[in-house]
Amino acid sequence: MNRLKWLLPAYRRAQEKDMKEELESLAAMAEPGELGNLTRVAEEARAVWGWMFLEQLCRDLQYAFRTLRHNPGFTVTAVLSLALGIGANTAIFSLIDAVMLRWLPVRDPQQLVQLKLVSARAAAHPVDTLSYAIAIALADRKDIFSNVCGFNAATFDVGPSSSVNRVQGAWVSGGYYDTLGLNPAEGRLLGPDDDRPGAPLVAVIGYGYWERQFAGNPDAVGQSMRVNGVPVTIVGVSPRGFTGANVGVVADVTVAIATVPQLAPAAAGLLGPGNFWLHVLARPSVSIPQASARLAAAWPQISDQVISTAWPAERRKEMAESTFDLAPGGTGYTYLRERFKKPLMVLMGVTALVLLIACANVASLLLARATARQREISVRLAIGAGRGRIIRQLLTESTLLSLLGAALGVWLAWLTSSFLLRILSGGGGSPSIVFDLAPNWHILAFTCAVSIANGVLFGLVPAFQTTAIGGAAMVKDGDRITRSRSRLLSSLVSVQVALSLLLLVGAGLFLRTLTNLLNVDPGFRREGVLLVDLDGQREGYRDARLTAFYKDLLDRVQRLPGVTSASISSHTPQSGATWSEAVVPKGQTLPEGDNAIFIAAGPSFLPLCRRR
Amino acid sequence: MDLLQGTLDMLVLRTLLLAPLHGYGIAKAIRSNSSEALDIEFGSLYPALKRLELKGWIAAKWETSEHNRRVRFYRLTPAGRKQLQREHSKWADFVSAVGQIMGPVSEEGKS
Numbered sequence: 154m155n156r157l158k159w160l161l162p163a164y165r166r167a168q169e170k171d172m173k174e175e176l177e178s179l180a181a182m183a184e185p186g187e188l189g190n191l192t193r194v195a196e197e198a199r200a201v202w203g204w205m206f207l208e209q210l211c212r213d214l215q216y217a218f219r220t221l222r223h224n225p226g227f228t229v230t231a232v233l234s235l236a237l238g239i240g241a242n243t244a245i246f247s248l249i250d251a252v253m254l255r256w257l258p259v260r261d262p263q264q265l266v267q268l269k270l271v272s273a274r275a276a277a278h279p280v281d282t283l284s285y286a287i288a289i290a291l292a293d294r295k296d297i298f299s300n301v302c303g304f305n306a307a308t309f310d311v312g313p314s315s316s317v318n319r320v321q322g323a324w325v326s327g328g329y330y331d332t333l334g335l336n337p338a339e340g341r342l343l344g345p346d347d348d349r350p351g352a353p354l355v356a357v358i359g360y361g362y363w364e365r366q367f368a369g370n371p372d373a374v375g376q377s378m379r380v381n382g383v384p385v386t387i388v389g390v391s392p393r394g395f396t397g398a399n400v401g402v403v404a405d406v407t408v409a410i411a412t413v414p415q416l417a418p419a420a421a422g423l424l425g426p427g428n429f430w431l432h433v434l435a436r437p438s439v440s441i442p443q444a445s446a447r448l449a450a451a452w453p454q455i456s457d458q459v460i461s462t463a464w465p466a467e468r469r470k471e472m473a474e475s476t477f478d479l480a481p482g483g484t485g486y487t488y489l490r491e492r493f494k495k496p497l498m499v500l501m502g503v504t505a506l507v508l509l510i511a512c513a514n515v516a517s518l519l520l521a522r523a524t525a526r527q528r529e530i531s532v533r534l535a536i537g538a539g540r541g542r543i544i545r546q547l548l549t550e551s552t553l554l555s556l557l558g559a560a561l562g563v564w565l566a567w568l569t570s571s572f573l574l575r576i577l578s579g580g581g582g583s584p585s586i587v588f589d590l591a592p593n594w595h596i597l598a599f600t601c602a603v604s605i606a607n608g609v610l611f612g613l614v615p616a617f618q619t620t621a622i623g624g625a626a627m628v629k630d631g632d633r634i635t636r637s638r639s640r641l642l643s644s645l646v647s648v649q650v651a652l653s654l655l656l657l658v659g660a661g662l663f664l665r666t667l668t669n670l671l672n673v674d675p676g677f678r679r680e681g682v683l684l685v686d687l688d689g690q691r692e693g694y695r696d697a698r699l700t701a702f703y704k705d706l707l708d709r710v711q712r713l714p715g716v717t718s719a720s721i722s723s724h725t726p727q728s729g730a731t732w733s734e735a736v737v738p739k740g741q742t743l744p745e746g747d748n749a750i751f752i753a754a755g756p757s758f759l760p761l762c763r764r765r
Numbered sequence: 766m767d768l769l770q771g772t773l774d775m776l777v778l779r780t781l782l783l784a785p786l787h788g789y790g791i792a793k794a795i796r797s798n799s800s801e802a803l804d805i806e807f808g809s810l811y812p813a814l815k816r817l818e819l820k821g822w823i824a825a826k827w828e829t830s831e832h833n834r835r836v837r838f839y840r841l842t843p844a845g846r847k848q849l850q851r852e853h854s855k856w857a858d859f860v861s862a863v864g865q866i867m868g869p870v871s872e873e874g875k876s
Contacts (some may be wrong), residue, residue, distance in 0.1 A: 175837045176811075179789045182834070188789075188807040197808065201815040 172198060178414070194424075196542070209542070213549035220550060221557075227522060228554065231515045233606070234716065235558025238511030239600040240565025241504040246596040247566065248573050249497050252401070252489050258394040260334025262483030266441060268433040269478040272471055279478050281486070283433050285326070285410055286426045286459040291435065292328050292345075294455075297447045299438040300332035303431030306399045309380045309406050309416070322361070322406035323397050324413065324431075328356075330391075332436055333398065339363070340374035340389030347388075348409040355408070355418070360393040362405035380406060381416050386581045398434060401488035419690060427461040432486040441479050448477050503659070506652055512604060513649040515558075516611040518644045519551065544613065553614025555605040562604075563597060604706075614641075677726055677762040684725060685710070707755065718761050722754035773805065773813050775856060778841060778849040781823060785840035787830070788814060814839060822848050 174422035176191050188194070220230045256262040268291070288303030304325040310317045327348030335342060342357055358366075358373070367373035377384045385408065397404030410431075414421040423430055437444035456473040464472075530543055687706070694702045703721055710719045724732055733748040752758075780786065780794045791814070792805050817823045822845030828838045841849070 171837070174835075175788065178834060179787065181808075182787075182789050182832075182836075183807075190808065194808050194811045197812040198815045201812050201819060406782050 166285075167502040173636050174647050188722040192536070196538070200542075204270065210549065213546045214553065216546065217550040217553045221554065224522070226515065227518060229556075231518050231554055231608075232558045232561055234514040235555060235604045236561035236565050238504075238508035239559055239562025239597070239604055240569055242501075242508050242600045242644075243566035243597045244573060245497070245500050245504045246570035247570050249501060250596075252487060252493060252497065254484065255400075256483050257333070257398060257400075257485045258392075259483075261436075263481070264436055265332070265434050265480030265482040266437060266444075266479040267486065268435055269480055270472075270475050270480050272475040274471065279480075280429060281432060282429045283431055284426050284429050284459065285424050285431060287455075288326050288431055288433050290455050290459045291433070291448075292326070294448075294451060295438060295452065297436065297438065297444050299436040300328050301433065301435040302326045302328040303410070303433045304329055304333040304398055305431055306397070306402045306404070307417075309408075310382070311378060311380055311406060313379055320405045321402055322408065323399060323404040324410045325407055326431070329398075329407075332434055333395075334436075335392055335395060337389040338392045339371050340387070342389050343407065343409055348411045350411055352409065352411060354380075354383065354412055356380060356385045357389045357391055357407045357408070358387055359391055359396060359403060359405045361396070361403065363390045380408065383416055385412075385416070398432070398485045400485040401489055402487075425461065426459055427463065434482045434486075437479070445477065445479050448479075452477065503656065506656055508600060508603065509647055510656070511653045512607040513645050513652070515554075515604070516643055517606055517645040517649065518613040519608070520614060520645070544617070547612055548609060551608040552605065554599075554612070555608035558604060558608075559601040562600070566597065675727060682761065718757050720755040720758040720761050722752055722758050724752045772856075773809060774817060775815060775849070775852040776803075776805075777810070777813060778822065778845055778852065779838055781841045782846070782849060785826075785828075785838045787836040787838050791839070817845070821845075 170337070172195060176188075176195060180188055180191060257265075259265070260753040267280045267281065268283065270283060271279045282305075283303065285303060291298060294301075302325060304323050307322045307324050309320050309322045311320045325343065325348075327343065327345030330342035331344065337357075339359055340357075343355070346352060347355055356378070363369060363373055367376075373387055374389060376387050378387060379385070391407070396402075397407070408416060410424065413423050422428060438458060439447070452475075453473045456469075456475075460469050460472045462469075533543060661729050689699050689702045689706075707719055707721055710716060722731055732751045732753075734751060735743045735747070736749045737743055776795055777791060780798070782804055783794075786794060788807075788811060792810050795805050797802055818825060818839070823839045823843060825837050825839050825844050827835055830836045837862070841861055
């Protein structure tokens with residue numbers, strides 16, 4: 154309590170005046186020089202008082218700001234280096250976290266397993282999609298799994314035919330929400346009864362979609378909306394934060410798989426036993442090894458019922474002999490994981506190196522500057538500054554520098570994250586990937602801690618070295634410590650140059666590969682060829698009207714001024730989608746595992762693509 | 766002669782037990798009372814005074830000295846008196862304990 158009054162400026166001034174008078178009176182009594190350095194005595198006496206800390210901090214901060222402002226080159230370089238290290242690391246790690254590490258916002262995600270089928274022939278490549286029949290059959294085995302569900306992403310055309318919106322969604326089996334253990338935000342979620350042939354057409358909408366399209370109005374439940382042209386009743390809203398088990402694809406509209414024949418007649422085949430298209434998540438009712446063992450015992454029997462009887466006996470036998478891999482499933486599924494795991498790891502490694510370089514850079518900057526400041530520190534020591542006081546001031550300065558770098562780094566992390574996401578999404582056509590990419594606070598804290606510790610550590614080296622020698626000696630001769638420090642400095646510089654060179658060569662090679670890819674010869678004409686992507690079926694045309702629609706479209710395009718030639722085709726080169734089927738001339742046997750790639754196209758398709 | 770760590774506070778308190786003194790006076794008193802053996806540096810003494818004052822063991826007051834000069838006199842407070850007693854007994858224990866180990870100064874010890 155008593156100490157608090159020291160915070161009052163008036164009280165402090167009175168104390169200060171008292172001390173000054175006292176020291177003067179004592180000095181008048183003593184022999185000249187007998188009392189030693191009185192400035193220093195006063196300084197140490199002040200340190201006894203509690204308020205000194207706060208006041209000195211204020212003064213140190215002011216001084217540090219001034220010093221940094223007077224050395225803009227140094228400040229900018231150091232702050233930018235730190236910001237780059239912190240920003241890049243945080244961005245990459247946030248992405249890795251979102252794609253690979255983050256749990257789904259569901260009940261006990263660590264209990265969930267994803268089922269993968271491992272066949273003897275391709276043991277290294279487990280199949281992570283299963284058929285609808287398998288998902289349904291496994292859901293009945295309560296002795297193994299308390300819940301099983303299958304799901305996959307889909308796109309739906311939602312709205313009346315006058316204003317159709319393409320919306321991301323999901324097909325899910327009846328056990329989907331039970332398996333995830335979710336509670337509705339409004340209404341109810343889908344259950345097993347919704348996933349039966351002939352069940353009423355119902356849908357669950359996502360929380361974000363509910364807020365965007367229905368302004369979060371509870372009346373949305375019970376309303377009807379047109380999905381692919383068919384009226385569907387909204388029965389509920391999924392909880393906030395949950396965007397589907399397909400990580401990166403926000404499921405705005407979720408419907409039961411049993412409704413595929415009504416909602417997407419062209420895809421009705423998905424329900425067949427030969428179609429392996431569902432990702433399967435399960436919650437074991439026993440321990441994972443136990444569930445694994447029971448599933449292995451039960452599978453030959455199950456497979457007999459769920460594997461297509463149209464398949465050759467050999468394939469059926471192979472399926473029956475396959476085993477299941479119960480992989481952790483709490484992070485959901487995303488194709489991005491398979492595809493970007495390696496690049497992301499490489500990026501992480503590279504950015505870790507960048508952080509290292511940034512730290513080395515800042516360290517050498519601080520060391521180099523220390524040489525320049527030796528004289529300043531010596532003079533301050535000589536005129537009575539305490540050693541601790543000088544160290545504290547340098548500490549404040551390097552902490553301030555590091556904090557500035559960290560702040561800029563956080564900002565950079567935000568920017569980089571969204572930029573990386575755009576790269577992942579692959580630009581225009583493909584459905585956008587949506588992640589919550591708020592910088593990961595753990596990694597942010599970690600990188601900030603590393604760079605601040607680094608700044609403080611190397612900010613202190615000059616403080617200790619210079620002050621250890623003592624004032625007067627230093628003013629005369631600054632050579633000695635410069636030499637020992639320059640060894641540290643030169644090794645830092647070599648490490649930095651080595652690492653930078655490594656990164657530079659790596660980045661150069663990457664860039665070269667990238668430009669090569671952009672200029673690669675696709676084997677067909679690219680100049681002056683334009684592509685229109687249109688699906689008449691989605692617009693409601695069927696059968697003869699569909700054919701007429703395409704014919705009319707082609708005619709109209711050909712009549713456009715400037716169009717020399719036009720053709721329709723089912724697929725286009727390099728679109729990524731292919732249509733492949735096993736085919737041989739009549740009379741020969743079908744080769745195993747060798748399919749031909751098909752394109753259905755109009756007569757002018759080949760001349761159009763051919764080079765002149 | 767160098768001071769043992771932590772004994773300065775005790776010496777100051779003991780010196781003020783006799784009479785209130787100003788800062789320079791305390792230094793002189795310690796020197797003369799120890800037959801010139803202990804020469805306290807003013808740079809250590811003055812912060813020690815501030816420390817003791819803050820702890821409430823000594824109190825200061827501006828007075829006029831015998832040479833008709835305004836000086837700040839320090840005197841022992843009741844709390845300081847108690848503290849001195851504690852330190853004194855601790856010191857006695859310490860001296861006797863060290864004495865038991867070292868024994869009387871012998872001939873070989875002197876060499």
